[in-house]
Amino acid sequence: EAIKHGIILDKPLFETFEDRVGSIIASEPEILERVISASMAVKAKVVTQDERETKGLRTLLNYGHTIGHALENVKGYGQLLHGEAVAIGMTAAVRISERAGLISSEIVNRQDALLERFGLPTKFSGVNSGNVIRAMEVDKKNLAGDLRWVLLEDLGRATTRSGLEEKMIVEVLQEISD
Numbered sequence: 001e002a003i004k005h006g007i008i009l010d011k012p013l014f015e016t017f018e019d020r021v022g023s024i025i026a027s028e029p030e031i032l033e034r035v036i037s038a039s040m041a042v043k044a045k046v047v048t049q050d051e052r053e054t055k056g057l058r059t060l061l062n063y064g065h066t067i068g069h070a071l072e073n074v075k076g077y078g079q080l081l082h083g084e085a086v087a088i089g090m091t092a093a094v095r096i097s098e099r100a101g102l103i104s105s106e107i108v109n110r111q112d113a114l115l116e117r118f119g120l121p122t123k124f125s126g127v128n129s130g131n132v133i134r135a136m137e138v139d140k141k142n143l144a145g146d147l148r149w150v151l152l153e154d155l156g157r158a159t160t161r162s163g164l165e166e167k168m169i170v171e172v173l174q175e176i177s178d
Contacts, residue, residue, distance in 0.1 A: 046060065064093050071088060096151060
């Protein structure tokens, strides 16, 4: 969750994760307090600014969830931890962001590297991409038959987009499946 908050809304937090992986994994109190406080501040700010989910800001907290929830659904709940499913969804979302022309491959590589350094999955297996697409169609972010995606414009700057071509989504799903 904290890594996601850095990726979507707090570039300095993301960079802290990059720079202090060893200290965070070792659970050094000073750095844990720093990243947890920063993560909580991000979430509190978003929830305060969009308490009733009317401004679209809270949607940004769903980065990685569209595909993550679909994977949980298709694989069967309990087969993937929620955080693992979201990490895989984030891997897809960053690639979709790149293919949509919003970000460079450098950002894709940095996010992938960070997730991998923390032992989070960036690929999935044992699931048909078509079944994932069908599961996404019933996602709560599906507005009038069109999925609303949380994508990146930069590290620390997320946005929402809809109207993405299904072909692009299928290609990304195939790219991140084993």
